[in-house]
Amino acid sequence: MKRVKPKYKAIIEAAVKVIAENGYHASQVSKIAQKAGVADGTIYLYFKNKEDILVSVFEEKMGQFIEEIGTAIHTKENADDKLLTLINMHFGQLAADHSLAIVTQLELRQSNLTLRKQINNVLKPYIEIIDQIIVEGIEEKLFRSDLNIPLVRQMIFGTLDETVTNWVMQNQKYNLIELAPPVHNLITNGITHS
Amino acid sequence: MKRVKPKYKAIIEAAVKVIAENGYHASQVSKIAQKAGVADGTIYLYFKNKEDILVSVFEEKMGQFIEEIGTAIHTKENADDKLLTLINMHFGQLAADHSLAIVTQLELRQSNLTLRKQINNVLKPYIEIIDQIIVEGIEEKLFRSDLNIPLVRQMIFGTLDETVTNWVMQNQKYNLIELAPPVHNLITNGITHS
Amino acid sequence: MKRVKPKYKAIIEAAVKVIAENGYHASQVSKIAQKAGVADGTIYLYFKNKEDILVSVFEEKMGQFIEEIGTAIHTKENADDKLLTLINMHFGQLAADHSLAIVTQLELRQSNLTLRKQINNVLKPYIEIIDQIIVEGIEEKLFRSDLNIPLVRQMIFGTLDETVTNWVMQNQKYNLIELAPPVHNLITNGITHS
Amino acid sequence: MKRVKPKYKAIIEAAVKVIAENGYHASQVSKIAQKAGVADGTIYLYFKNKEDILVSVFEEKMGQFIEEIGTAIHTKENADDKLLTLINMHFGQLAADHSLAIVTQLELRQSNLTLRKQINNVLKPYIEIIDQIIVEGIEEKLFRSDLNIPLVRQMIFGTLDETVTNWVMQNQKYNLIELAPPVHNLITNGITHS
DNA sequence: GATGAATGAGGTTTCATTCAT
DNA sequence: AATGAATGAAACCTCATTCAT
The missing domain is CATH 1.10.357.10 (Tetracycline Repressor, domain 2)
Known part of the structure; x- marks a missing residue:
């Protein structure tokens, strides 16, 4: 269901890249949102x-x-x-x-x-x-x-x-x-x- | 050598106990200092x-x-x-x-x-x-x-x-x-x- | 008059219930909309x-x-x-x-x-x-x-x-x-x- | 005890002024700290x-x-x-x-x-x-x-x-x-x- | 050497509002 | 008229480290 939504996938992919590039502790939600091309708040429509x-x-x-x-x-x-x-x-x-x-x-x-x-x-x-x-x-x-x-x-x-x-x-x-x-x-x- | 100083040892032992008891992320410097029986600032006389x-x-x-x-x-x-x-x-x-x-x-x-x-x-x-x-x-x-x-x-x-x-x-x-x-x-x- | 529109009344009644049940600060617009049976955006057709x-x-x-x-x-x-x-x-x-x-x-x-x-x-x-x-x-x-x-x-x-x-x-x-x-x-x- | 500490008093007085001037909801902790002349973190040494x-x-x-x-x-x-x-x-x-x-x-x-x-x-x-x-x-x-x-x-x-x-x-x-x-x-x- | 009061940067999450459909 | 997905600003609190005593 939610897995086919393009933003869900985009956030997942962005998270992998951001974590790989910046390290776990420097991977702020805002950085992931930016890489995924969505607003910070959008993250919370797809993730708890x-x-x-x-x-x-x-x-x-x-x-x-x-x-x-x-x-x-x-x-x-x-x-x-x-x-x-x-x-x-x-x-x-x-x-x-x-x-x-x-x-x-x-x-x-x-x-x-x-x-x-x-x-x-x-x-x-x-x-x-x-x-x-x-x-x-x-x-x-x-x-x-x-x-x-x-x-x-x-x-x-x-x-x-x-x-x-x-x-x-x-x-x-x-x-x-x-x-x-x-x-x-x-x-x-x-x-x-x- | 700093290794023979009693407070050095005390801090090391305190750190192991504090981490084992509280987990890595809940092991604040102040908690280690308290368990070791020294002041927070004293830690920095023995560790960078x-x-x-x-x-x-x-x-x-x-x-x-x-x-x-x-x-x-x-x-x-x-x-x-x-x-x-x-x-x-x-x-x-x-x-x-x-x-x-x-x-x-x-x-x-x-x-x-x-x-x-x-x-x-x-x-x-x-x-x-x-x-x-x-x-x-x-x-x-x-x-x-x-x-x-x-x-x-x-x-x-x-x-x-x-x-x-x-x-x-x-x-x-x-x-x-x-x-x-x-x-x-x-x-x-x-x-x-x- | 906007007052005769059924959704206007529904939103008002929903608001009273939501506030009484959840308290002022926990009464989000979305909660009122849900209780009233309308979409969030609809609220803004009736209220500034x-x-x-x-x-x-x-x-x-x-x-x-x-x-x-x-x-x-x-x-x-x-x-x-x-x-x-x-x-x-x-x-x-x-x-x-x-x-x-x-x-x-x-x-x-x-x-x-x-x-x-x-x-x-x-x-x-x-x-x-x-x-x-x-x-x-x-x-x-x-x-x-x-x-x-x-x-x-x-x-x-x-x-x-x-x-x-x-x-x-x-x-x-x-x-x-x-x-x-x-x-x-x-x-x-x-x-x-x- | 804590009531005689000057910073405690200073924070209380600052809070009254800040709330009176800015209103309850616009009274951020940082604003109170600034008015009291202490760091944000200092507030939390005196208040939970x-x-x-x-x-x-x-x-x-x-x-x-x-x-x-x-x-x-x-x-x-x-x-x-x-x-x-x-x-x-x-x-x-x-x-x-x-x-x-x-x-x-x-x-x-x-x-x-x-x-x-x-x-x-x-x-x-x-x-x-x-x-x-x-x-x-x-x-x-x-x-x-x-x-x-x-x-x-x-x-x-x-x-x-x-x-x-x-x-x-x-x-x-x-x-x-x-x-x-x-x-x-x-x-x-x-x-x-x- | 030892103290501990003071510092201040930094980040997750909520929610009123918008606007393309 | 109606929808609801998307937006993005905003703030409390923690804790490693310092430094005057």
């Missing part, structure tokens, strides 16, 4: 308050992010392929949108706990996708049957997240996508000599 | 500004944290033992000090980028310890020789960090230390059926 | 601005209030009867319409001076009625000939107003109308032992 | 919030106002003298401080209900003084024994208040104090021919 803008940014962007990943792995035949695809998509989408990468990896983490918990909620479907891959891998006997699923999920997510954050903090000066295969290899085979 | 308090908190606490880990792995004979010890120490120290765990995993991350970069600096010796273990493991032919060291380090750190953060966000309701062996196993062997 | 709504509320309601009093005293033979009737009507009409009592005694007084002066204008006919009764009473030799008419009028109006305001602020928990005879007695005879 | 300034203004000024009246009537021998003295003092003090008269009669009444109720609390001692005079007058057989005390008090207060308000709204262009004797006469003897 400033926090609602930020949650919505995350919902919109991560919703799409997760959906793309879900669609991509859908076509893959086995858990291992799916995992590689997920890593490729995770890195690929953030590498393709530098502003978004800065916002999700650095800026939005400066928010207070309330907001962070709402953000975690948005990530739940992603968690479920990862868990699903792990379960499937076990069923296919590709992955070990003794895996502690939440722990594996935390390893996978923690590794991807830390890898992307490092890349962003080093000003994205190397190719993130190329890291997908070695990361996948690490996760599947570990670091030990076989 | 508020950010300097927080960096110092991290330096003091993480300095000790890293030192303990360094000492512990020093006695271990091979890279694999060292890695397991590092994980045990990482989890063990944070599990032993709940306030510190909350402050490092949740609260201090709400700080701005400048502070976060300084915090990263404090972590450099930890990074080097991890890197050293990896190099050693390769030399000992325990770990694969084709490892991309920064990537492996990001996997290790990302996994540990994500695991601890999850534990804190779930109110530390399970035993973190027990997770050290399976986490170590995941890192070394990966998730694939051997 | 928000102040004009409030003045009109007072004009309509107090106009009728004053008219009723005027009619009632018209049939009375002497000034003393007229005064008692006026008090009875003053108390009676406000006791009969609780919303109106709240609005006139409490809420509309929170308005700014400009509005209050316009409201005073609306009260002029009431002032004249009171003055007329006093003059008549003097002519009839019922009232003393040395009376300072504006002062007497202020005593009468001040007494009635304060009495009603007290009754409203105590949540109208006693019978206001019963106070008419003793108030009349006080005004006519004073407090001194005769 | 803006409302607290206004309540304190009333407390300070009316506290003194009431105290002066109490002292003055203390020396009078009978209730009638006391009543005349009360009226003289009531009119006299407001006539002597035009800013205060504007603030109490016009501006402070624009405040919201919460504040108005706190203001009413401050007036309680005044109510009690009036009631005490009435009781005394009855005991001395100067006043009638059938008086409804709250009603008489409302008549007295309502009459005085309305008289002062009229005087303020007509820009204080006549002598208010001269009205004390005729007002006293009206209250004691009523308007009827004896």
Whole structure:
């Protein structure tokens, strides 16, 4: 409904840009309004308050992010392929949108706990996708049957997240996508000599 | 050295408690001063500004944290033992000090980028310890020789960090230390059926 | 006349209800519009601005209030009867319409001076009625000939107003109308032992 | 305690002047601070919030106002003298401080209900003084024994208040104090021919 | 060294009013 | 006549930092 209104979209896009350019704490509502080409008050026709803008940014962007990943792995035949695809998509989408990468990896983490918990909620479907891959891998006997699923999920997510954050903090000066295969290899085979 | 002055220590300890109790954004300088039993102005005799308090908190606490880990792995004979010890120490120290765990995993991350970069600096010796273990493991032919060291380090750190953060966000309701062996196993062997 | 248009009346009635229910400062134009079942913009087809709504509320309601009093005293033979009737009507009409009592005694007084002066204008006919009764009473030799008419009028109006305001602020928990005879007695005879 | 601090007094005095000059709604905290010669933030060292300034203004000024009246009537021998003295003092003090008269009669009444109720609390001692005079007058057989005390008090207060308000709204262009004797006469003897 | 009273910049949100449809 | 989406001005309060004592 409200998602199709052009001003809603414009404000979301403006917020991402303003936060990426100015940093979380210097992103005043008036700055977002100006970038979106609307009056300050117009923001409040579409969002309850400033926090609602930020949650919505995350919902919109991560919703799409997760959906793309879900669609991509859908076509893959086995858990291992799916995992590689997920890593490729995770890195690929953030590498393709530098502003978004800065916002999700650095800026939005400066928010207070309330907001962070709402953000975690948005990530739940992603968690479920990862868990699903792990379960499937076990069923296919590709992955070990003794895996502690939440722990594996935390390893996978923690590794991807830390890898992307490092890349962003080093000003994205190397190719993130190329890291997908070695990361996948690490996760599947570990670091030990076989 | 300013470090031996009793008020310096008192302010550091007060800051940890205040942040753990009230959260990052509700931790005003005056609250820290009160908890430390000094006047607001006295803070500025020992610290350049508020950010300097927080960096110092991290330096003091993480300095000790890293030192303990360094000492512990020093006695271990091979890279694999060292890695397991590092994980045990990482989890063990944070599990032993709940306030510190909350402050490092949740609260201090709400700080701005400048502070976060300084915090990263404090972590450099930890990074080097991890890197050293990896190099050693390769030399000992325990770990694969084709490892991309920064990537492996990001996997290790990302996994540990994500695991601890999850534990804190779930109110530390399970035993973190027990997770050290399976986490170590995941890192070394990966998730694939051997 | 704009007064016969149904939406004009609807907006006036909505305003009284909204102010009585929400208080003066929480009575936004949009709330009045909603209660009246019209669009916000429609308000401005019938009223110059928000102040004009409030003045009109007072004009309509107090106009009728004053008219009723005027009619009632018209049939009375002497000034003393007229005064008692006026008090009875003053108390009676406000006791009969609780919303109106709240609005006139409490809420509309929170308005700014400009509005209050316009409201005073609306009260002029009431002032004249009171003055007329006093003059008549003097002519009839019922009232003393040395009376300072504006002062007497202020005593009468001040007494009635304060009495009603007290009754409203105590949540109208006693019978206001019963106070008419003793108030009349006080005004006519004073407090001194005769 | 805090009442002797010079800045506290300065802020109170500044608030009266600013409200009298600019009106209640145009009296921003920054304007009061400027007139008091302090920084905006200093206000909040002495007052909880803006409302607290206004309540304190009333407390300070009316506290003194009431105290002066109490002292003055203390020396009078009978209730009638006391009543005349009360009226003289009531009119006299407001006539002597035009800013205060504007603030109490016009501006402070624009405040919201919460504040108005706190203001009413401050007036309680005044109510009690009036009631005490009435009781005394009855005991001395100067006043009638059938008086409804709250009603008489409302008549007295309502009459005085309305008289002062009229005087303020007509820009204080006549002598208010001269009205004390005729007002006293009206209250004691009523308007009827004896 | 220690104090703590004083400073003052900075930003979210509301709501009366307009005007294109 | 009627709508309602859009406007944008305006102000309270917090809190890191200073400096006279």
